[in-house]
Amino acid sequence: MKKRLFFIISAFVLSLVITLSLSYLLYESYVQSNAQNRRIEHAYKVILQTSALENFIKEAETGQRGYLLTNDSVFLQPYLRIRDDINPGYHSLKRLTADNPHQQQLLNKAGLLMNTLIDHFQHSVFLKSRISLMETKVNMDSLRNVFKEIQTEETNLVKRYSVNKYDLVMPRYFIAVFLFAAVVIFISFLVILKEYRQRSGYQKQLEQKILEVNAYNVELEQIAFATSHDLQEPLRRIRTFSDRLLWKYRDQLNEDGQMILARIDYSARRMQGLIEDLMNFANLVRGGESISEVDADRLLQSVCEFLKPEIEQKRATIHIGQMPKITGFEKQLFLMFKALIDNAIKFSKPGIPPVVTIQCVQVAGEELKHFDSKLLKKQFIRISVQDNGIGFSNEFSQKIFLIFQRLHSAAEYEGKGIGLAIVERVMTNHNGYVVTTSQPDKGALFNLYFPLPES
Numbered sequence: 001m002k003k004r005l006f007f008i009i010s011a012f013v014l015s016l017v018i019t020l021s022l023s024y025l026l027y028e029s030y031v032q033s034n035a036q037n038r039r040i041e042h043a044y045k046v047i048l049q050t051s052a053l054e055n056f057i058k059e060a061e062t063g064q065r066g067y068l069l070t071n072d073s074v075f076l077q078p079y080l081r082i083r084d085d086i087n088p089g090y091h092s093l094k095r096l097t098a099d100n101p102h103q104q105q106l107l108n109k110a111g112l113l114m115n116t117l118i119d120h121f122q123h124s125v126f127l128k129s130r131i132s133l134m135e136t137k138v139n140m141d142s143l144r145n146v147f148k149e150i151q152t153e154e155t156n157l158v159k160r161y162s163v164n165k166y167d168l169v170m171p172r173y174f175i176a177v178f179l180f181a182a183v184v185i186f187i188s189f190l191v192i193l194k195e196y197r198q199r200s201g202y203q204k205q206l207e208q209k210i211l212e213v214n215a216y217n218v219e220l221e222q223i224a225f226a227t228s229h230d231l232q233e234p235l236r237r238i239r240t241f242s243d244r245l246l247w248k249y250r251d252q253l254n255e256d257g258q259m260i261l262a263r264i265d266y267s268a269r270r271m272q273g274l275i276e277d278l279m280n281f282a283n284l285v286r287g288g289e290s291i292s293e294v295d296a297d298r299l300l301q302s303v304c305e306f307l308k309p310e311i312e313q314k315r316a317t318i319h320i321g322q323m324p325k326i327t328g329f330e331k332q333l334f335l336m337f338k339a340l341i342d343n344a345i346k347f348s349k350p351g352i353p354p355v356v357t358i359q360c361v362q363v364a365g366e367e368l369k370h371f372d373s374k375l376l377k378k379q380f381i382r383i384s385v386q387d388n389g390i391g392f393s394n395e396f397s398q399k400i401f402l403i404f405q406r407l408h409s410a411a412e413y414e415g416k417g418i419g420l421a422i423v424e425r426v427m428t429n430h431n432g433y434v435v436t437t438s439q440p441d442k443g444a445l446f447n448l449y450f451p452l453p454e455s
Contacts, residue, residue: 014187018180028301036158042096043154046103049093050147052055053110056085061140067326082118090114097150106150113143139283232275238268274418294330296323296383300358303337307345316354323360324381326450327429336426339419339444344387349441357386368449370432380449391438402434423448 038061060082088371091109095101120136246253246261253261300320304311311318326333337390349355365375392400401424423446427434431451438444 002276014183021454035337039158043158045097046093047151049089049096050150053093053114054144056089057114057140057143061117061136086114089162093150100153103150103153103175106146106153110143110146113139113146117143125263136144140439222279232272235268235272235275239265239272242268244354244455291327291329293331294326295332296326296330296360299323299330299333300337303334303341306338307341310342311346314345314348314354316348316356319355319357321357321359321396323358326381329426332426332429336423336448339422340385344385344389345417346389347389347444349388349390352388357384359384359386362452363449367435367447368429369434379452381452383448383450385446385448386443388443391436391440391442391444393440402435
């Protein structure tokens with residue numbers, strides 16, 4: 001057990017470490033991805049802005065050339081607004097590249113070239129001279145090259161960051177995921193293999209135990225058969241011959257002889273009763289009866305009719321409340337209620353007629369929480385059997401359910417010590433519980449709890 005617990009804890013810690021590592025890698029990838037996206041967005045803005053400045057200069061140059069060729073002032077519109085167009089864009093570029101000295105140098109150079117070009121435009125337009133057109137072309141080419149360098153610098157920054165940072169993180173992440181999956185699969189395989197081997201061992205042990213139990217059951221069947229047939233025959237003969245001896249030689253036997261024969265007959269009858277009760281108990285353990293819906297009210301009336309001689313002899317009173325229908329084994333329930341009512345009549349106070357009260361109520365599992373806390377959510381039918389007999393001390397509340405356990409000698413109260421064992425066995429067969437409370441000289445209360453089906 002300790003080894004398995006250590007193995008489980010180790011696997012958990014390893015999985016936790018790997019999970020945290022993967023989480024860190026994922027977070028790092030997320031941060032790098034955001035940084036990469038910001039740099040791409042920054043480069044895109046710089047490239048667009050430089051393209052816009054280049055287009056403004058081109059339009060101004062085109063307008064200047066058109067004016068010089070046609071003398072039409074319409075072509076001067078781009079030239080006239082050149083400074084208003086390029087100043088916001090140029091200052092925006094300066095702000096975007098403020099953290100890059102090389103880009104700042106290139107922008108300063110571009111600024112000088114743009115100012116030079118604008119001066120050439122003004123000189124040509126004012127003098128209406130085409131002499132500076134070639135020089136203007138050279139400056140335009142230089143400006144294009146500067147803008148191209150600026151754009152290339154931004155593109156290279158994005159590529160360099162992507163190759164050195166982002167692209168290196170992702171392979172590590174996928175490798176970590178693969179390793180984690182491999183470790184989890186390996187650990188799961190080990191756990192499954194170990195559990196399979198243990199279950200195989202348990203299954204073999206269980207099969208062996210089942211074979212042993214089946215062998216014991218066969219032996220118990222043989223013993224039960226011998227008990228119900230072979231052992232009954234000698235007892236019947238003892239009783240028959242003792243009766244014949246007492247009837248045939250009554251006049252020849254003195255009082256002591258008649259008393260000895262009476263004790264022999266009593267002992268034989270008691271032995272027969274013990275064997276019958278043992279057979280009933282064995283049948284309860286063995287089972288075999290089919291389950292059905294039992295009318296508890298009708299069943300109790302049958303029990304009272306069966307015990308009518310004992311009830312009339314003790315002048316007992318049986319009060320039966322409204323009883324429910326119980327899903328269970330009718331013969332077993334008959335034996336159980338017979339044992340409870342018979343006990344209540346048998347262990348009555350001398351000179352006081354027995355009074356047995358049987359009532360039923362539906363209760364929650366709160367009363368059985370000392371058995372199992374899971375019973376709190378269940379519902380039960382509680383059938384209470386209460387008498388006004390001699391009672392017993394609560395310290396014997398468990399002992400009385402053991403087979404052949406008696407609190408009084410046979411000379412004080414007749415009995416075989418198996419009735420309450422049958423009660424507990426029947427309740428076990430019905431997945432129920434029996435709880436008893438009592439005090440000496442204040443009667444006994446037996447509560448029978450039958451579980452209700454869960455809705």
